[in-house]
Amino acid sequence: MAQFASINPTSLMRLIATPQAPVVLDLRIDEDFDTDPYLIPTARRHPYDRIQDLVPDLLDKHVVVICHKGLKISHGAAAVLRAKGLRAQVLEGGSLAWRAQDLPRIPASQMHRSGAATRWVTRWRPKIDRIACPWLIRRFIDPRAEFLFVPPGEVASVAEKFDATAFDIPGARWTHDGPLCTFDAMLAGFELHTPALDKMARIIRGADTNDHTLAPECAGLLALCVGLSSGFREDLAQLEAGMTLFDALYRWARDGQNETHDWQEAPV
Structure with missing residues (x-):
């Protein structure tokens, strides 16, 4: 062949x-x-x-x-x-x-059966889970997915009126479950368990729930996501920047966990 x-x-x-x-x-x-x-x-x-x-x-x-x-x-x-x-x-x-x-x-x-690009809606001004979940959807579920960010009180109504799937809000199909965050729920529901994604899930969960004992990277992800949110006024612009951040986290979790870095002065 x-x-x-x-x-x-x-x-x-x-x-x-x-x-x-x-x-x-x-x-x-x-x-x-x-x-x-x-x-x-x-x-x-x-x-x-x-x-x-x-x-x-x-x-x-x-x-x-x-x-x-x-x-x-x-x-x-x-x-x-x-x-x-x-x-x-x-x-x-x-x-x-x-x-x-x-x-x-x-x-x-678990998939939309129409074949059209999917539409998702959540609360505006995302921080961690509401960037991580769109990353997961676009990278593993539907690369054409569209995301709407609206006031918290309007998420359910917008989902109904605009044929969107609500996420990361109480009562939604995809949301927190006890100590697990929405990213965890999506990994389970879509049966997307790989070593890299499971490693990411622990870091995202710890950053999103303020349990930094789950992984040493949790505090760093929280810092980066808060800084990202502070740097963008538009949620969609923040999402596009956040895609790059979570792309890097995925490649580290998949290929780079054993790599370290220590600066040493080059010999004269």
Whole structure:
């Protein structure tokens, strides 16, 4: 199999939640999907025989297509996209290979079934959890997600009127549960448990609940998030800056925990 035309599950997982993350399309037929109703992180469903409809939105993007076994449907769809000038790859072994390697999979029951970009709403002037949760959603659930920040008393009504999912507010589907914060609730609900995300969860929980005994990094994250909030008047501008902060935290949790730094004067 030509290397340019395919990507293995481990390599794809390494790309997810990084600046090099591809657009992931789940093209499984309904029969195969219904027998295993889970999605690879960031994947969205689309009919394989209408793949050409997505071409205008996929220009200049890296695309990975997925079917049940990584055979005819994936290779046909990827070839159609490449014929249109796109960079398209097949997930080797399809969804079966991803499952066999026990990589994270999101229950379809927790996802918006329309296929459209999701909309979320929470309290304005975010600090920690309300930046961490949008980061998780955009990096692992829906890269196209839209976030609304409104007064606390209006969150529920805005969610109802604007077809949005409320989070990090009492009574919402996604919110604190005892000592656990909303980021914890989302990891559990979306079944997104990896060593890196679980490490992040402890730090975020400690910073958000002021329990700095959970991890030595909690106080530092609190300081950075408070400083970030103080530096931006607009919540959406703060969110975009916060995405970079949590990108860095994720890469540290995944790849850099054992790295230390000690300045030493260079020899003359």
